[in-house]
Amino acid sequence: MQIRKRITITYVTLSVLSTLLLCLAVLVLFRQNNRYYFIKRLQDRAKIVASIHYQNDPQKAEYYRKLKTEGLEELIDENDFVLKVNGGNTFEYNTDLQLPTEFYTEVMQKKSGWIEESHRYYYGQVFDESGQKYMVIITAKDRRGNLSTLYIVRILFIGGLAFIILAYFLGRFLARRVVLPMSRITKEVKRISASNLHNRLPQPENDDEMSDLTSTFNDMLDRLETSFEIQANFINNASHELKTPITTIIAESEIMLLKTRQPEEYQEALTNIYNQATRLGNLTESLLKLTQTGYDGQKQVKDIARLDELLMDVKAELDKLQPGNRVSLRLDDLPEDDSLLLIPCNKPLIELALSNIISNGVKYSNNEPVFVTIGANQKYLTVTITDIGIGIPAEDIPHLYEPFFRGKEASRYNGYGLGLPLAMKIIRMHNGELKIQSQPDEGTIVTIVFRKD
Amino acid sequence: MNNILIPTTLQKDTVYALKTALSQSEENSKTIVLMLLKDTPDTASAAFWLRDMQNGLTGLQEEILEQCHDMVSFHPNFKLQVHQQFSVSGPLLRNFIEAHNIGLIILPDTFRKSQLEINRYCLKLLKNSNVPILQLAAEFDEHQFSKALYIENSDSNVQAKDLPKMIGGHFSFRIISQAKFFDDQNHEEMTPVLYDTIYKNGIDLLIETRKPQKISLSKKHKSSLNENFGLPVLSVCEPVY
Numbered sequence: 001m002q003i004r005k006r007i008t009i010t011y012v013t014l015s016v017l018s019t020l021l022l023c024l025a026v027l028v029l030f031r032q033n034n035r036y037y038f039i040k041r042l043q044d045r046a047k048i049v050a051s052i053h054y055q056n057d058p059q060k061a062e063y064y065r066k067l068k069t070e071g072l073e074e075l076i077d078e079n080d081f082v083l084k085v086n087g088g089n090t091f092e093y094n095t096d097l098q099l100p101t102e103f104y105t106e107v108m109q110k111k112s113g114w115i116e117e118s119h120r121y122y123y124g125q126v127f128d129e130s131g132q133k134y135m136v137i138i139t140a141k142d143r144r145g146n147l148s149t150l151y152i153v154r155i156l157f158i159g160g161l162a163f164i165i166l167a168y169f170l171g172r173f174l175a176r177r178v179v180l181p182m183s184r185i186t187k188e189v190k191r192i193s194a195s196n197l198h199n200r201l202p203q204p205e206n207d208d209e210m211s212d213l214t215s216t217f218n219d220m221l222d223r224l225e226t227s228f229e230i231q232a233n234f235i236n237n238a239s240h241e242l243k244t245p246i247t248t249i250i251a252e253s254e255i256m257l258l259k260t261r262q263p264e265e266y267q268e269a270l271t272n273i274y275n276q277a278t279r280l281g282n283l284t285e286s287l288l289k290l291t292q293t294g295y296d297g298q299k300q301v302k303d304i305a306r307l308d309e310l311l312m313d314v315k316a317e318l319d320k321l322q323p324g325n326r327v328s329l330r331l332d333d334l335p336e337d338d339s340l341l342l343i344p345c346n347k348p349l350i351e352l353a354l355s356n357i358i359s360n361g362v363k364y365s366n367n368e369p370v371f372v373t374i375g376a377n378q379k380y381l382t383v384t385i386t387d388i389g390i391g392i393p394a395e396d397i398p399h400l401y402e403p404f405f406r407g408k409e410a411s412r413y414n415g416y417g418l419g420l421p422l423a424m425k426i427i428r429m430h431n432g433e434l435k436i437q438s439q440p441d442e443g444t445i446v447t448i449v450f451r452k453d
Numbered sequence: 454m455n456n457i458l459i460p461t462t463l464q465k466d467t468v469y470a471l472k473t474a475l476s477q478s479e480e481n482s483k484t485i486v487l488m489l490l491k492d493t494p495d496t497a498s499a500a501f502w503l504r505d506m507q508n509g510l511t512g513l514q515e516e517i518l519e520q521c522h523d524m525v526s527f528h529p530n531f532k533l534q535v536h537q538q539f540s541v542s543g544p545l546l547r548n549f550i551e552a553h554n555i556g557l558i559i560l561p562d563t564f565r566k567s568q569l570e571i572n573r574y575c576l577k578l579l580k581n582s583n584v585p586i587l588q589l590a591a592e593f594d595e596h597q598f599s600k601a602l603y604i605e606n607s608d609s610n611v612q613a614k615d616l617p618k619m620i621g622g623h624f625s626f627r628i629i630s631q632a633k634f635f636d637d638q639n640h641e642e643m644t645p646v647l648y649d650t651i652y653k654n655g656i657d658l659l660i661e662t663r664k665p666q667k668i669s670l671s672k673k674h675k676s677s678l679n680e681n682f683g684l685p686v687l688s689v690c691e692p693v694y
Contacts, residue, residue: 301632339614
């Protein structure tokens with residue numbers, strides 16, 4: 001069954017149930033109220049009858065009778081009886097009255113009482129007249145009460161029916177309102193396929209369950225896109241990223257082989273080569289793992305590293321490759337609490353990402369100064385890389401994360417357009433976000449924000 | 454909260470536990486409490502109890518105790534206190550920890566594996582306390598820790614950056630790796646990866662978090678999966694929010 005139908009049915013059922021309960025309550029209370037006022041009237045009559053009986057004056061009796069018929073509201077089949085009470089529990093019995101003994105007992109004990117038998121009410125009350133007790137019994141039919149009960153039942157029935165019909169339409173309206181955001185998401189999701197995995201669902205502004213669902217879906221798409229592209233571009237990424245350590249190893253070996261050297265020099269060169277080869281090994285392994293698992297974060301042992309140390313390592317590595325670089329790490333704004341700088345990560349990959357972004361800054365600014373700053377608080381860790389370079393035209397910014405994309409200006413420089421897309425994916429895997437602000441011919445500010453869970 | 458409790462059976466690894474305790478910084482004076490647990494015989498009268506009660510030590514135990522005293526004598530800021538405890542209960546142990554200002558418990562492997570009922574019961578009570586517990590491994594002679602791996606439980610709220618504060622500055626290691634277990638299956642898949650990380654990163658300490666559990670006196674010693682790596686495990690009690 002469709003959710004929409006289910007919501008409508010549930011809504012209608014609940015409405016019927018609550019309306020039924022309300023009708024029942026109204027009916028019961030209405031009947032009780034009717035009965036209360038009818039008995040009250042009988043009580044008034046009983047007092048009048050007792051008074052007439054006490055005064056024993058035919059003129060007054062006539063006056064009261066007149067008052068009763070003309071002044072008081074008419075009762076149907078009205079009748080009254082005055083029974084003389086002889087002793088504690090005995091009284092003169094009237095054979096016209098065929099009432100159960102319990103009624104008499106109740107009246108004798110409580111001085112008043114009532115009973116209803118087939119819509120006819122009997123009200124009894126004991127009066128004391130100068131030492132002599134009398135039991136006055138008034139009886140009448142409550143036809144109007146019954147009529148009004150019937151009337152109200154009819155109103156409730158018709159009203160209830162109308163309400164159920166209304167509830168059905170309201171239920172349908174409610175169901176449509178509830179399901180509408182879901183239908184919208186389904187429609188949006190249908191548009192996304194392997195060829196346009198970079199599309200995302202528009203995030204609603206409010207903070208409800210649908211917004212949660214949308215963000216969960218977008219996160220899933222992030223992961224899917226990342227693993228999809230990483231798998232598809234493994235060879236490209238591997239060749240791109242492994243090129244640098246291999247170049248270093250070749251250069252180091254070539255220099256060493258130029259002439260015969262001292263053992264210390266060989267040792268130093270071998271240490272360098274060993275370090276680069278280890279880095280190569282780590283990188284290959286990380287990239288392979290990334291391709292195998294799609295990096296869902298579950299089967300990974302994360303390294304806990306300090307962001308400032310990571311950046312210092314990246315800078316040291318860059319110094320070896322480009323000794324004349326003007327990258328300056330600004331670490332004077334670090335928080336006092338060191339633990340704020342800790343980041344659970346895959347160290348080789350995050351170093352690779354940072355290195356790609358910083359060396360891009362160096363490359364596209366023709367070796368102008370590049371500033372790297374760190375900010376940390378309880379919720380975020382940020383790295384800002386600012387260069388005074390050629391900048392990126394606004395029309396190129398949306399394509400920056402597409403593999404092999406080269407901007408018009410950037411095509412004058414060596415490169416393949418692989419570094420930034422990979423860096424972005426690595427950062428995204430680490431719960432981070434990459435923001436690029438750029439002005440052509442003025443420079444670029446790259447901000448990396450890592451969210452802490 | 455800077456004193457150290459070592460529940461012991463006075464086997465050889467008590468010496469390692471003591472070495473670990475002594476490797477702590479000596480800035481403040483600390484007391485190391487060696488706690489020996491003894492079962493109380495079920496007796497009807499005091500005289501019977503005194504007759505049945507055996508609180509002597511074996512020759513080897515005496516020797517180990519002497520060695521412990523010798524070791525502590527080289528550290529002027531440390532004091533060794535030997536405490537013999539006859540029977541144990543939850544409130545008693547809690548008050549004991551509070552009264553002695555205990556901030557760290559070091560468990561020698563022989564105590565952890567002891568089959569004596571009182572030792573097993575005490576171990577469970579200790580695990581329900583909120584003091585960090587360092588469980589030493591069987592083959593263990595290292596007493597300085599430098600690199601730690603934090604194994605996070607699936608439902609844990611503790612992050613690696615919060616751990617040093619929770620341990621209370623008792624050690625000077627650095628947490629360099631972190632792994633998360635989602636379920637048992639994941640545990641099996643993770644084990645080879647963890648071995649690999651331990652070997653590659655030179656990990657010498659595992660850190661886990663624990664939650665208080667209901668105490669049952671089963672005979673079987675259920676070893677925690679993290680104890681199977683042959684490394685000391687520092688177990689930190691998860692704070693209740």
